[in-house]
């Protein structure tokens with residue numbers, strides 16, 4: 146337990162997971178929407194989606210294959226999901242986030258077939274892209290309801306942050322011309338490492354100020370997976386109705402590298418300087434405008450790329466998710 150953590154020990158006690166009613170789930174799940182991002186995974190998503198469609202139809206399912214579009218989901222995705230029992234999402238985490246709000250509104254369970262760069266949602270849930278695993282999950286029809294977060298009006302399923310990692314995400318987004326890989330991040334990381342200046346951040350957790358407006362790295366996590374072997378909140382759960390906030394103070398780029406090294410080995414939260422708290426509503430107030438990111442992407446186009454205030458609020462147990470067959474332990 147760190148010094149900063151001690152001050153907010155009460156927020157680290159999780160409530161019992163609420164009993165969440167999934168009686169609205171239709172079984173057997175025979176009508177399937179296969180939502181695919183055709184450019185995910187360097188374009189391999191298209192071929193995998195078409196192969197999966199054949200496998201699902203071969204065992205008797207009715208499959209509606211739908212490619213993702215740029216238009217608002219309410220126009221093209223909600224009508225598709227209203228007519229199916231489950232949505233299989235072939236893409237990366239950005240595609241899952243795209244589908245999430247329609248899944249919430251239409252109460253359609255989702256399952257990620259991981260074809261993106263990180264696939265953190267699938268990793269956390271234990272979702273596999275093997276056709277046999279997808280079919281067994283659909284037959285088992287074991288659905289849980291997970292939390293998401295609202296971050297300045299944008300739906301977040303994994304994490305929201307401001308600071309260095311958000312600067313890297315925005316740098317990459319401004320230069321991206323097609324599919325990405327892990328290596329695509331490297332030039333953006335080096336550029337941002339060269340120019341990054343830590344900014345003091347005010348932090349409120351459920352209306353209570355925490356920390357002391359120090360500069361540093363600030364992560365608000367719904368999911369324990371973050372990517373790149375760097376998991377700021379490795380104990381975060383997606384079904385506890387709480388968001389994990391981790392703040393790692395640093396005034397220098399060298400300090401940033403030290404934190405990245407510690408987090409790589411999972412020792413960062415053992416530091417007396419780290420802050421770890423949980424709450425339902427987190428407010429981040431950087432002293433000057435900084436980049437922010439949601440689930441590894443720039444926020445929605447309507448939001449500003451720089452901000453001096455991010456409000457992240459949990460939406461408890463709203464996202465229906467299909468569990469892998471025979472695995473009720475993951476969240």
Ligand SMILES: [Mg+2]
Nearest residue numbers: 382383387388
């Ligand atoms: Mg949580």
